[in-house]
Amino acid sequence: MQIKDVLLAPGSGAFCYDDQAAIRAGASQDGFIYLGKPLTPGFTSIRVPAFSLSIGLVLTDDTVVWGDMMGVQYSGAGGRDPLFETNQISDLTSRVVAPRLLEVDASVFGASCARVFEHVEGQRLPLAVEYGVSQALVRAAAHLQRKTMAEIICAEFDLPLPTCRVPIYCQSGDAREINVDKMILKAVDVLPHGLINSRQKFGVNGQTFLQFVKWVATRTREIGHAGYQPVLHFDVYGWIGQEIGLDPQPIADFLCRVADTVPDFALNIESPADFGSTQAQIENYAEIVSILDNRGSRARIVVDERCNTLEDIRLFAEAKATHLVQIKTPDVGSIADTARAVLLCKANKVGAYVGGSCTETDLSAQASVHISVATQADMMLAKPGMGVDEAFSIVGNEQNRLLAILNRRRIQNENVG
The missing domain is CATH 3.30.390.10 (Enolase-like, N-terminal domain)
Structure with missing residues (x-):
C-alpha cells in the first residue's frame, strides 16, 4: 500500500x-x-x-x-x-x-x-x-x-476540466467598515458578510442592519473602480426571525425592503431565520423563496443553519427551499461529499456556495478551492480567518495557480490530439 x-x-x-x-x-x-x-x-x-x-x-x-x-x-x-x-x-x-x-x-x-x-x-x-x-x-x-x-x-465524478474561475466571497468579521474598504479596493466578487449576529448589530426592526446595507452600497460606488459590481451578501444569523417573528410573509416583506434599498445590486441574505429544526426550516424557507420569486424580488436567501450534511443539502435543494446553499465544508464531512453537494445543487437548479468557516486553515482552504473549481460552484468563501487580506490571498492565489496548470494541461492534450 x-x-x-x-x-x-x-x-x-x-x-x-x-x-x-x-x-x-x-x-x-x-x-x-x-x-x-x-x-x-x-x-x-x-x-x-x-x-x-x-x-x-x-x-x-x-x-x-x-x-x-x-x-x-x-x-x-x-x-x-x-x-x-x-x-x-x-x-x-x-x-x-x-x-x-x-x-x-x-x-x-x-x-x-x-x-x-x-x-x-x-x-x-x-x-x-x-x-x-x-x-x-x-x-x-x-x-x-x-x-x-x-x-x-x-x-x-466524470467532470470536464474546468476553464472558468469561481467568484470569491469575503467575510468582514466585526471590523466591518475597514474590511469592506479592503474588499472594495481588491474588487472582491461577493461581499461583505457583515457578521450581523446580535440584536445590537441588527437593530430595532432591522434599522441598524438596513443602514449598514445602504452604507456598503454607497461605499462601493465611492471607492470602487468604474464598472465594479459585486454581489452584496449579508449573514444575519437568524435575526430577521428573532426581531420580527417567524411568519414567512413578514420575513419576505423585510427581504424585499432590503433589496429595494440597494436597487443596483444583486442581494443575498444568509440565515434570515432559524425555525428550530431541519424540517421546519425547509417548509418555511420554501414559502419565503416562493414569495420572493413570485414578486420578482432581487433578494435571494441562503441557507446555513439546519443544513449541514449532504442529506440535509439534498432535502433543501429538492424542496427548492433556498436560492443558494452554503455548503459548510467541515459540517459536510468528506470533501467528496462537498463535491457531491455542489453537483446535487446544480441538478436541482439551486445555487451552490462552497463555504466553510473562519476557523479553518490554509490547507483546508486550498483543498476547498480545488473542489469548488472542479465542480464549478457558484461562489466560494475566502478563508480562513476574518482579516480579508490573508484569506483572499490564500484562496485567490490557489485558484489562479490551479487554472494556470489546467490551462497548460489542456493545451498539451490538444497538441497531442
Whole structure:
C-alpha cells in the first residue's frame, strides 16, 4: 500500500469557536472576548481559540501529504457537531482511522474515502475527521497520479476540466467598515458578510442592519473602480426571525425592503431565520423563496443553519427551499461529499456556495478551492480567518495557480490530439 505511516500534529484554527446560544442571549463584548457564562455544552467560555489537528500521510516515497481537521465557528449550534476537542479527535484517529489508512490504495480517492470512513459501532465518524482525512487522501491521490486535486475530483465524478474561475466571497468579521474598504479596493466578487449576529448589530426592526446595507452600497460606488459590481451578501444569523417573528410573509416583506434599498445590486441574505429544526426550516424557507420569486424580488436567501450534511443539502435543494446553499465544508464531512453537494445543487437548479468557516486553515482552504473549481460552484468563501487580506490571498492565489496548470494541461492534450 502507498501509505506507510500516519502523523498527527496539533495546530490552530485561524479564528475562534463561539457559543452562538450565549451570543444570541445577549452576551456583551469586552474587547475581543464575550462576557458571561457559556450556554452550549463543551464551551468553557463564550469565545475560545480555534484548535485544529493535522493528519499527515507518509507515502512510500517518503512524501508527506497533509489535511487539517477542525470544527466551525458556531460549533454545537443548529444541529452541528459539538465543539472540536483535540485530544478526543486525536485518540479516535489513532485508534480507528490510522489502521484503516494503512490498508487502502491511496491512488484511488473515492474508494479510499469509502473504506476509511466506514461507521464505527453504527456511528459516523466525527465530521471534522472526515474533512481533514479526505483532504490528505485527495492530496495523496494527486501526488501519486501526478495531477492536481481538482483533476482527481473531475475524474472521480466524470467532470470536464474546468476553464472558468469561481467568484470569491469575503467575510468582514466585526471590523466591518475597514474590511469592506479592503474588499472594495481588491474588487472582491461577493461581499461583505457583515457578521450581523446580535440584536445590537441588527437593530430595532432591522434599522441598524438596513443602514449598514445602504452604507456598503454607497461605499462601493465611492471607492470602487468604474464598472465594479459585486454581489452584496449579508449573514444575519437568524435575526430577521428573532426581531420580527417567524411568519414567512413578514420575513419576505423585510427581504424585499432590503433589496429595494440597494436597487443596483444583486442581494443575498444568509440565515434570515432559524425555525428550530431541519424540517421546519425547509417548509418555511420554501414559502419565503416562493414569495420572493413570485414578486420578482432581487433578494435571494441562503441557507446555513439546519443544513449541514449532504442529506440535509439534498432535502433543501429538492424542496427548492433556498436560492443558494452554503455548503459548510467541515459540517459536510468528506470533501467528496462537498463535491457531491455542489453537483446535487446544480441538478436541482439551486445555487451552490462552497463555504466553510473562519476557523479553518490554509490547507483546508486550498483543498476547498480545488473542489469548488472542479465542480464549478457558484461562489466560494475566502478563508480562513476574518482579516480579508490573508484569506483572499490564500484562496485567490490557489485558484489562479490551479487554472494556470489546467490551462497548460489542456493545451498539451490538444497538441497531442
